[in-house]
Amino acid sequence: MGGDSGPVVVVGAGHAGFHLAATLRQGGFGGGITLIDGQDRLPYQRPPLSKTYLAGRAAGAALPFRPEDFYREEKIRLVRGDPCVEVDRARRCVTTAGGARIGYRHLVLATGARPIALPLPGIGLEGVCQLRTWADADRARALLRAAGQVVVVGGGFIGLEAAAAGYGAQVTVVEAAERLMSRAVSPLLSRYCLEVQRSRGVEVRLAAQVTALRGAAGRVGSVELASGERLPADAVVVGVGVRPNVELAEAAGLRVADGIVVNECLETSDPRISAIGDCCAFPGAAGGRTVRLESVQNATDQARCVAARLLGDRAPYRDLPWFWSDQGDLKLQMAGVGDRASQEIVYGRVDAGRFSVLRFRDGRLVCGESVNSVGDHVALRSLVAHGAEITPALVSEPGFDLRATARSFRARHRAAG
Amino acid sequence: MVRVTYVAEGADEVTLDVAEGTSLMQAAVNNGVRGILAECGGQCQCATCHVYVADEFLDRLPGMTEDEDEMLDLTACERTANSRLSCQLVATPALEGIVVRLPKLQR
Numbered sequence: 001m002g003g004d005s006g007p008v009v010v011v012g013a014g015h016a017g018f019h020l021a022a023t024l025r026q027g028g029f030g031g032g033i034t035l036i037d038g039q040d041r042l043p044y045q046r047p048p049l050s051k052t053y054l055a056g057r058a059a060g061a062a063l064p065f066r067p068e069d070f071y072r073e074e075k076i077r078l079v080r081g082d083p084c085v086e087v088d089r090a091r092r093c094v095t096t097a098g099g100a101r102i103g104y105r106h107l108v109l110a111t112g113a114r115p116i117a118l119p120l121p122g123i124g125l126e127g128v129c130q131l132r133t134w135a136d137a138d139r140a141r142a143l144l145r146a147a148g149q150v151v152v153v154g155g156g157f158i159g160l161e162a163a164a165a166g167y168g169a170q171v172t173v174v175e176a177a178e179r180l181m182s183r184a185v186s187p188l189l190s191r192y193c194l195e196v197q198r199s200r201g202v203e204v205r206l207a208a209q210v211t212a213l214r215g216a217a218g219r220v221g222s223v224e225l226a227s228g229e230r231l232p233a234d235a236v237v238v239g240v241g242v243r244p245n246v247e248l249a250e251a252a253g254l255r256v257a258d259g260i261v262v263n264e265c266l267e268t269s270d271p272r273i274s275a276i277g278d279c280c281a282f283p284g285a286a287g288g289r290t291v292r293l294e295s296v297q298n299a300t301d302q303a304r305c306v307a308a309r310l311l312g313d314r315a316p317y318r319d320l321p322w323f324w325s326d327q328g329d330l331k332l333q334m335a336g337v338g339d340r341a342s343q344e345i346v347y348g349r350v351d352a353g354r355f356s357v358l359r360f361r362d363g364r365l366v367c368g369e370s371v372n373s374v375g376d377h378v379a380l381r382s383l384v385a386h387g388a389e390i391t392p393a394l395v396s397e398p399g400f401d402l403r404a405t406a407r408s409f410r411a412r413h414r415a416a417g
Numbered sequence: 418m419v420r421v422t423y424v425a426e427g428a429d430e431v432t433l434d435v436a437e438g439t440s441l442m443q444a445a446v447n448n449g450v451r452g453i454l455a456e457c458g459g460q461c462q463c464a465t466c467h468v469y470v471a472d473e474f475l476d477r478l479p480g481m482t483e484d485e486d487e488m489l490d491l492t493a494c495e496r497t498a499n500s501r502l503s504c505q506l507v508a509t510p511a512l513e514g515i516v517v518r519l520p521k522l523q524r
Binding site for chain 1: 443446447448449451456457458459460462483484487488490491524
């Protein structure tokens with residue numbers, strides 16, 4: 001059914017899917033582009049849902065990437081509220097829930113990830129919500145506004161951003177691991193953020209497991225921990241991580257392993273099918289392992305990589321991972337990925353709340369975490385991206401200047417062509 | 418409403434009537450003005466909403482925060498004295514008639 005004259009079909013209209021469609025068209029692609037999503041919305045941004053939109057400081061009107069006119073003008077066929085349910089690789093077509101069959105010349109899976117649903121007693125009580133979609137954010141906003149006692153289950157980025165929404169309730173964050181954001185940040189940064197949360201009057205329970213949600217008349221009233229303790233709660237926000245949406249790919253016989261497996265050019269085992277964004281597992285730059293990143297940067301840059309390939313410019317995906325999280329007035333920014341770092345060195349003034357944590361692996365800078373220090377972060381993007389020879393010894397020298405080092409590094413890099 | 422003119426490289430000018438309180442970036446993406454990507458949605462994280470403000474309007478602009486100043490070092494096209502991130506330029510009567518030139522590339 002599908003063939004070389006068919007459209008490029010994109011499944012999923014989150015950051016990756018939207019940017020694929022937009023970049024492909026704006027790069028001059030002359031064929032059809034079909035963008036399919038299960039939500040009946042204009043494609044929209046995710047970061048504000050746990051930050052300014054959740055806090056009631058941004059309007060819904062600011063969430064869509066582009067207005068409806070954009071899709072018409074750019075001749076991008078938007079299929080809304082009708083999720084893709086099957087991929088037929090032999091016929092090169094997809095089928096939607098509503099029964100539409102759409103042939104493709106190339107298929108891009110940008111199916112994203114879904115929140116992990118904790119199988120706890122009481123998870124279905126009124127007053128309990130997750131935070132992934134626009135509808136979730138609307139529900140969470142209404143709950144938080146009205147609540148007196150909020151329990152946030154999960155001390156990762158989503159949980160900490162939700163805890164900072166600032167509606168005046170008493171907030172308790174419950175985290176199962178020994179420290180906050182344990183999968184993503186240095187122990188030093190976990191400790192710093194813990195102190196900031198506590199200084200704001202947020203209660204944080206670490207190494208604490210939620211075992212049940214209790215309530216009356218169908219509404220949540222408390223959160224029960226493994227210790228037996230019950231935390232009063234009239235609103236519970238659950239943010240304990242996500243699972244990549246690999247089901248379509250798996251059913252179609254593509255390889256999946258904590259994500260849809262792709263090569264360095266973001267192609268699946270089927271050359272007519274690519275996968276990008278939160279849903280895909282790709283070879284890490286350092287070699288030897290598979291990486292799955294959950295970030296706007298990864299979604300956008302992987303979309304650009306595949307769009308470029310479809311326009312004839314094939315190149316491996318090597319973009320620097322970077323990330324941000326706004327937790328009240330705490331602005332965290334990260335350059336690089338530090339999960340295999342073995343050493344951390346602080347640069348700047350922790351007591352002034354403006355500093356960076358430089359993380360090293362095998363004596364080389366692999367990640368920089370910056371707190372309220374955009375200049376450091378900008379410097380670290382260059383240094384980490386170019387695998388600069390920044391060693392712990394260099395950073396520890398008196399008078400070491402991160403920004404000056406980055407500037408001279410950039411200048412040398414430019415001069416060398 | 419504030420009149421804003423966007424001039425793209427080698428393309429026609431587009432003039433929009435922008436509601437006060439709307440950023441020049443938001444007005445551009447909402448009205449089909451090409452040449453502004455705004456990949457981070459206006460959070461001052463990506464430097465892909467870079468514009469060059471015409472000389473005569475420079476002193477009417479809102480002040481540049483330290484964060485914007487730092488992020489401007491990441492623009493794809495050369496940073497000049499006229500460079501601003503349009504997600505940080507909010508339309509006010511002071512900007513009436515402003516003209517901004519769009520860089521050749523945002524990435």
